[in-house]
Amino acid sequence: MKIGILGATGAVGQQMRQCLEERNINCDELRLLASARSAGKTVPFMGREVTIQETTPESFEGLDYVLGAVEADVAKEMAPHITKAGAVFIDNSSAFRLEADVPLVVPEINGEDALHHHGIISNPNCSTIITLMAIAPIHRVSKITHLVASTYQAVSGAGVNGMKELGDEVEAIRTGKPVEPKVFPAQIAYNCIPWIGSDTGNGVTTEEAKLGNEGRKILHNPDMKVSCTCVRVPVYRSHSISASLSCERKVSIAEAEEAIRKADGVKLVEEGYPMPLDTSDQDIVFAGRIRNDEAIGGLTVWCCGDQIRKGAATNAVEILEYLLSH
Amino acid sequence: MKIGILGATGAVGQQMRQCLEERNINCDELRLLASARSAGKTVPFMGREVTIQETTPESFEGLDYVLGAVEADVAKEMAPHITKAGAVFIDNSSAFRLEADVPLVVPEINGEDALHHHGIISNPNCSTIITLMAIAPIHRVSKITHLVASTYQAVSGAGVNGMKELGDEVEAIRTGKPVEPKVFPAQIAYNCIPWIGSDTGNGVTTEEAKLGNEGRKILHNPDMKVSCTCVRVPVYRSHSISASLSCERKVSIAEAEEAIRKADGVKLVEEGYPMPLDTSDQDIVFAGRIRNDEAIGGLTVWCCGDQIRKGAATNAVEILEYLLSH
Numbered sequence: 001m002k003i004g005i006l007g008a009t010g011a012v013g014q015q016m017r018q019c020l021e022e023r024n025i026n027c028d029e030l031r032l033l034a035s036a037r038s039a040g041k042t043v044p045f046m047g048r049e050v051t052i053q054e055t056t057p058e059s060f061e062g063l064d065y066v067l068g069a070v071e072a073d074v075a076k077e078m079a080p081h082i083t084k085a086g087a088v089f090i091d092n093s094s095a096f097r098l099e100a101d102v103p104l105v106v107p108e109i110n111g112e113d114a115l116h117h118h119g120i121i122s123n124p125n126c127s128t129i130i131t132l133m134a135i136a137p138i139h140r141v142s143k144i145t146h147l148v149a150s151t152y153q154a155v156s157g158a159g160v161n162g163m164k165e166l167g168d169e170v171e172a173i174r175t176g177k178p179v180e181p182k183v184f185p186a187q188i189a190y191n192c193i194p195w196i197g198s199d200t201g202n203g204v205t206t207e208e209a210k211l212g213n214e215g216r217k218i219l220h221n222p223d224m225k226v227s228c229t230c231v232r233v234p235v236y237r238s239h240s241i242s243a244s245l246s247c248e249r250k251v252s253i254a255e256a257e258e259a260i261r262k263a264d265g266v267k268l269v270e271e272g273y274p275m276p277l278d279t280s281d282q283d284i285v286f287a288g289r290i291r292n293d294e295a296i297g298g299l300t301v302w303c304c305g306d307q308i309r310k311g312a313a314t315n316a317v318e319i320l321e322y323l324l325s326h
Numbered sequence: 327m328k329i330g331i332l333g334a335t336g337a338v339g340q341q342m343r344q345c346l347e348e349r350n351i352n353c354d355e356l357r358l359l360a361s362a363r364s365a366g367k368t369v370p371f372m373g374r375e376v377t378i379q380e381t382t383p384e385s386f387e388g389l390d391y392v393l394g395a396v397e398a399d400v401a402k403e404m405a406p407h408i409t410k411a412g413a414v415f416i417d418n419s420s421a422f423r424l425e426a427d428v429p430l431v432v433p434e435i436n437g438e439d440a441l442h443h444h445g446i447i448s449n450p451n452c453s454t455i456i457t458l459m460a461i462a463p464i465h466r467v468s469k470i471t472h473l474v475a476s477t478y479q480a481v482s483g484a485g486v487n488g489m490k491e492l493g494d495e496v497e498a499i500r501t502g503k504p505v506e507p508k509v510f511p512a513q514i515a516y517n518c519i520p521w522i523g524s525d526t527g528n529g530v531t532t533e534e535a536k537l538g539n540e541g542r543k544i545l546h547n548p549d550m551k552v553s554c555t556c557v558r559v560p561v562y563r564s565h566s567i568s569a570s571l572s573c574e575r576k577v578s579i580a581e582a583e584e585a586i587r588k589a590d591g592v593k594l595v596e597e598g599y600p601m602p603l604d605t606s607d608q609d610i611v612f613a614g615r616i617r618n619d620e621a622i623g624g625l626t627v628w629c630c631g632d633q634i635r636k637g638a639a640t641n642a643v644e645i646l647e648y649l650l651s652h
Binding site for chain 1: 476496552
């Protein structure tokens with residue numbers, strides 16, 4: 001088996017390589033594709049050194065699977081070359097997520113959808129994955145009809161440069177130097193930025209629209225009504241989400257907790273509560289603080305999960321594992 | 327006129343002194359009361375030096391108004407002495423907020439309530455004030471029936487020590503020293519802590535319960551259904567709140583924006599969005615990002631306000647001004 005990683009040097013691409021190694025996925029070749037700038041560098045993988053190659057339309061020949069960790073425009077440009085080469089493209093970008101013939105998959109929730117692909121499978125948005133991992137078990141008890149979410153999103157969502165910017169700003173403030181945001185639209189150190197992505201036209205950001213659009217597709221729940229406020233916070237890796245939801249029938253706290261306890265890939269925190277720091281650099285999502293929500297007539301849930309792992313790389317590698325085992 | 331500040335050396339007490347000076351409130355005596363530890367120190371006020379005195383039951387003789395910036399237990403202990411001395415107690419603590427004969431006042435919203443006091447007027451919880459300042463104008467268009475809120479609360483909510491702890495932790499991390507939280511239940515630097523206050527018995531924290539209990543009283547809206555998730559974030563001074571609300575009748579974005587534009591003490595941010603950094607150390611609240619909320623069948627609002635000023639000290643001083651002018 002031959003696997004490629006497109007965008008191998010970014011935060012998600014590097015994590016994909018690490019996940020493949022941690023999960024001991026047996027591959028004859030790992031082809032690491034990046035921009036010309038990184039080409040020629042070598043990185044370790046399963047005891048050998050792998051040389052990073054520049055991405056070209058011909059880069060995908062002979063590959064069985066390509067894990068994509070690039071922006072939507074690059075994913076769109078490369079997808080035809082990947083599928084023409086006969087490889088299955090598991091794409092972390094937003095490029096194809098809402099296309100009717102592209103499965104959008106969180107393996108623990110709708111893994112079977114991945115089997116009906118036509119060469120491309122999309123990995124959902126990071127906040128969407130983490131939120132759904134926490135609430136899908138409740139949805140299996142009774143269909144979720146309404147969902148109000150507010151996010152607390154880590155800077156890793158903007159990649160390596162986002163993480164660097166937070167550190168640089170904290171250091172600039174300490175040393176009395178000017179803070180000059182480049183990655184984020186404002187200073188993120190000691191601040192919250194309630195704007196991620198761009199305007200969809202009605203004041204809702206692209207990031208906020210994803211939870212509804214992708215959540216309805218993943219849960220096979222086309223009528224679910226969703227509102228979301230996405231906020232960047234000065235946290236490095238784990239996203240947190242405060243979610244209020246109502247279901248077709250009233251689900252009790254005990255039922256919701258039991259459903260989460262039984263679910264794969266999510267851990268119910270029964271003493272205390274999940275926090276970004278405690279949940280970083282782990283593959284599972286953590287849910288807790290489940291309580292009655294009198295305003296929405298349902299439940300409130302708090303959840304945290306590592307943005308780079310389950311929010312992106314781990315989920316993509318789990319899609320690959322699902323395909324390999326089915 | 328003689329004014330006392332009880333708890334004069336804390337973050338809120340110091341800000342009260344500054345607000346009295348900024349607003350040029352004419353007083354013959356400012357009596358600054360604190361613990362024995364601070365007694366004897368002097369601080370500047372309107373061009374003179376005022377000596378801090380140790381608080382005793384006899385401290386309030388001759389005062390007309392006492393602004394309280396102490397914890398609920400101290401407020402409860404001192405209240406009988408304050409009222410016995412004939413002073414009006416404007417108390418920032420949670421001690422009396424829900425008592426039937428104690429007005430709970432945000433002057434721009436229910437200032438008239440302050441006139442019906444029996445010696446004690448309570449200043450609401452900081453997140454409650456900031457949220458209500460943003461949504462009360464909408465409530466005046468059509469009664470709010472349901473409110474789902476998630477907060478992004480600054481460390482100043484835990485006073486001077488809370489602000490110091492964030493700085494100390496960032497420095498400890500930089501220098502490779504251990505982080506030892508004392509004020510907060512966990513490391514707040516680069517983290518979010520979804521727990522403020524203590525458990526009310528059903529998983530809801532005391533801080534979360536305040537928005538509903540105090541909000542219903544301030545808005546004279548006993549049937550409003552409220553759910554809230556309160557989260558501490560690594561921000562110094564301004565609280566932010568993501569609020570989804572529905573009203574008796576559908577209120578349009580344009581109507582909500584116009585109502586906020588016309589309201590006192592709150593500014594509609596029409597380009598961009600309010601952020602904690604931009605709104606710190608100012609007396610007004612900032613609201614923005616008003617959009618339709620299909621999940622709750624109403625509107626989503628994002629707001630920010632300085633926790634020490636409008637969330638506490640400014641509001642208390644404004645209650646005093648309201649009493650003086652009516």
